[in-house]
């Protein structure tokens with residue numbers, strides 16, 4: 001039997017309209033359909049449910065405010081270990097540990113708690129972004145690949161064969177997480193209708209990034225599971 005994980009990326013208030021500091025257009029519209037996947041009748045599809053949570057200290061280096069520039073500026077960042085540099089976007093302050101903005105959408109939090117307390121599937125929360133000096137898009141590792149979260153070992157411990165990704169944002173954290181998942185050897189799907197992008201105009205480039213990195217794009221769960 002194929003063992004399957006549902007991975008819900010960053011369904012947190014700061015990424016959701018109308019009040020999120022880094023609200024993704026129409027981000028909240030996908031929440032009800034994701035919640036549906038956690039209903040009792042649907043849970044048998046998942047051996048494991050993972051929810052990732054962006055979880056930054058207030059002075060995180062991915063915040064524009066730390067560099068006295070406007071959000072969405074591109075800046076050069078240095079690898080904390082090797083000194084290598086690369087250009088990354090800086091963001092409005094978001095998902096600061098313990099704040100309302102870091103909380104999951106309430107209806108999703110509710111569903112997740114029910115899964116955690118129930119007997120059908122196992123649910124875990126994976127936090128990322130908590131080391132101050134580096135960006136994290138992937139729930140597996142920081143953007144330099146230096147620090148690894150427990151994500152891979154959670155999938156391995158639960159003997160997961162394939163993972164299905166949904167959430168926010170399609171062109172950042174979902175993409176980097178799904179690509180790392182595929183590269184780690186798991187069969188990896190992304191459900192496009194259950195994601196929203198920061199930059200919807202670049203959707204074709206984003207799709208291509210998924211494809212060349214071995215992630216299967218589907219429009220709905222029914223393409224994967226009956």
Ligand SMILES: [Zn+2]
Nearest residue numbers: 054062095129
């Ligand atoms: Zn972040």
